[in-house]
Amino acid sequence: MDVIFGNLDLWGEALGNTLIVFFAGGVIALIVGTLVGAMRVSPVPIARAVGTAYVTLIRNTPLTLVFFIFVFGYPQLGLPELSKLALGILAIGIYTATYVAEVLRAGISTVPTGQAEAARAIGLPFGQVMTLVVLPQAFRSVVPPMMSVFIALLKNTTVAAGFAIAELAALRAAIYDGHDRPGNPMEVLLWVAVVFVALVMLLSWAQRGLENKWRITR
Numbered sequence: 001m002d003v004i005f006g007n008l009d010l011w012g013e014a015l016g017n018t019l020i021v022f023f024a025g026g027v028i029a030l031i032v033g034t035l036v037g038a039m040r041v042s043p044v045p046i047a048r049a050v051g052t053a054y055v056t057l058i059r060n061t062p063l064t065l066v067f068f069i070f071v072f073g074y075p076q077l078g079l080p081e082l083s084k085l086a087l088g089i090l091a092i093g094i095y096t097a098t099y100v101a102e103v104l105r106a107g108i109s110t111v112p113t114g115q116a117e118a119a120r121a122i123g124l125p126f127g128q129v130m131t132l133v134v135l136p137q138a139f140r141s142v143v144p145p146m147m148s149v150f151i152a153l154l155k156n157t158t159v160a161a162g163f164a165i166a167e168l169a170a171l172r173a174a175i176y177d178g179h180d181r182p183g184n185p186m187e188v189l190l191w192v193a194v195v196f197v198a199l200v201m202l203l204s205w206a207q208r209g210l211e212n213k214w215r216i217t218r
Contacts, residue, residue, distance in 0.1 A: 014168045015195065021089055021157045021165070026150055028093025033100025038130050040105045051101070059098040063159050067091045088160040092153065099149045106145070107138030147207040151200055168192045 039051030058066070070091040071084055082090075111134050119129040139146075158168065 017085060017160075017165060018157050018168045020085065021092060021160055022154050024089045025093040025096060025157075026153055028090065029096035029100050029149075029153065032094060032097035034104060034135065036097060036101035037104030037108065038135070040101060041108050043126060055098045055101055058095055059102075061095075063092070063095050063156055066095045067159055084165050088165045092156055092160070096149065096153045096156070099152070100146070103142050103145045103149055104135070104138055107142035108134055110141045111137045143207060143210050147203055147210075151203050154199055154203065155196065168195060 036051045036054055039047040040055070042048055042051070067088065070087045074082065074087055115133055115137075116129050119133045120126075124132070161168075
């Protein structure tokens with residue numbers, strides 16, 4: 001246990017940054033993914049084309065390359081300066097949004113078309129049809145695959161370690177470089193794995209809770 005209690009400062013910073021990247025990236029993924037998912041089923045051809053292009057381009061680009069573009073490419077554009085942590089959040093959020101969009105698009109297809117047609121018949125525009133009728137039902141039907149996307153997002157936070165973002169995957173190097181710190185690289189990696197397993201179990205528990213709640217509601 002010395003590898004934990006002897007390095008609590010590093011563990012606290014690493015776990016905190018991992019959770020920040022996960023939650024902030026997840027919020028971005030949900031917002032952008034919902035918008036793109038709606039565009040993918042929009043009756044407007046241009047909106048569908050933009051949504052399809054976004055998903056095709058970003059989803060087929062390796063996450064490491066997306067991080068590289070944001071962390072090293074963004075500062076070259078002369079835009080307001082952002083920390084590497086913020087750039088990592090943007091990278092993982094925009095990348096994960098493509099998977100959120102595709103999961104939602106599949107969920108939208110499970111909503112009976114008659115409901116959307118009825119909403120349009122009473123004069124609701126496309127935006128209100130989606131937000132008031134279609135998306136609430138679509139979200140309920142895609143809880144398991146959506147949680148799988150967020151579990152993947154959690155594990156993908158380890159990519160941030162390769163871009164000087166102090167999260168859990170970076171602990172091995174941080175502790176190993178500090179020669180007076182207890183623990184060896186293998187012990188650190190094993191404990192990091194334990195932490196990720198615990199976090200994934202929490203997400204699985206949240207998934208079961210949402211499924212049970214919405215099953216009762218239906």
